[in-house]
Amino acid sequence: MLSTTEKLNLMVERLSDKSFLKSEKLSNELPFYIFDYKPEEELVVRYKTKQIIDELKINKNIKVAEFNLYQILIEHLEKKKVLDKVPNMELEQGFENLIENMAPLLNPKIYIDQIKESVAKVDIIFLTGVGSVWPFLRSHSVLNNLHPIVDNIPLVMFYPGKWDKTSLNLFNKFKDDNYY
Numbered sequence: 001m002l003s004t005t006e007k008l009n010l011m012v013e014r015l016s017d018k019s020f021l022k023s024e025k026l027s028n029e030l031p032f033y034i035f036d037y038k039p040e041e042e043l044v045v046r047y048k049t050k051q052i053i054d055e056l057k058i059n060k061n062i063k064v065a066e067f068n069l070y071q072i073l074i075e076h077l078e079k080k081k082v083l084d085k086v087p088n089m090e091l092e093q094g095f096e097n098l099i100e101n102m103a104p105l106l107n108p109k110i111y112i113d114q115i116k117e118s119v120a121k122v123d124i125i126f127l128t129g130v131g132s133v134w135p136f137l138r139s140h141s142v143l144n145n146l147h148p149i150v151d152n153i154p155l156v157m158f159y160p161g162k163w164d165k166t167s168l169n170l171f172n173k174f175k176d177d178n179y180y
Contacts (some may be wrong), residue, residue, distance in 0.1 A: 005040060008044075008048040012060070015064075015124060021062070023154060025078065030151055031152070032155045033171075039161060041162040048115075053163070062123045062124065063121065063122050063124075064123065064126055066125075067111070067115055067126065069137060070133040076110050084106065086098070108137065108141040111142050112146060112149060115150070122153060124156065125153055126144065126156050126157075127139070127158065138163075139159065141155060
């Protein structure tokens with residue numbers, strides 16, 4: 001079995017393959033891929049992801065759009081002028097109530113809209129920041145809502161946990177809703 005680093009080292013070759021880029025051989029399935037890894041390898045994955053994006057762009061002329069879900073959340077909360085209030089809200093209300101009270105601000109549509117605006121001239125989409133944005137957002141909700149928008153663009157979600165082809169298990173501890 002290959003290590004995470006070994007699998008990441010093989011990604012440039014796989015991602016630059018013409019059949020991958022054209023989403024061939026998928027039997028009418030969406031070209032969504034989940035790269036799962038041990039949560040403790042998060043920093044290695046972040047570092048290598050940047051290298052992969054650069055190598056694909058420079059050496060293969062392949063444009064990758066990275067969408068960091070955590071960064072999108074932070075930018076959205078800044079735009080709504082509530083980011084600086086979040087720490088006090090958590091202290092005063094508790095974490096559970098914070099999440100519940102922020103739910104209207106955390107609709108997956110925020111993420112979908114930002115991705116939709118940016119995918120016109122993209123060859124591949126990377127979704128990162130999945131572990132950092134939890135529990136404010138569940139990755140399956142983004143994937144399920146992206147179907148009509150990026151149905152022909154290969155999408156790779158970097159997932160700190162386990163994907164067993166039927167369910168997601170974030171950090172190898174929290175079972176997410178099924179994603180097929």
